[in-house]
Amino acid sequence: MRQSGSRTSVVEIILAILLPPLAVFLHDGIGTSFWINIILTLLFVLPGIIHALLVVTDTI
Template sequence: MSVLNILITILLPPLGVFLKHGLGGKFLINLILTLLGWLPGVIHAFYINQE
């Protein structure tokens, strides 16, 4: 992951997932997790972006 991608993933987790995987199930799951709490969204985004 590049430094820019890491910063985007920390600040806006759904955007980080969108840039790597586009609109789809992973994005929607991350959006819901981020709405429930910022930290679950960040954890999920880092996990998804490592795949």
């Protein structure tokens, strides 16, 4: 969805902290990462935030 050379915006990082599934959705759309993040956020919030930050910064 995103090109590998794109830069992460500050808004995406803030959304990843406040609303992790929304940040993942805006970055990748509805896909595997989105559903994994929904599950992680519903179980425990901190893993959802960590996963969202990893997805938004293109670490994983």
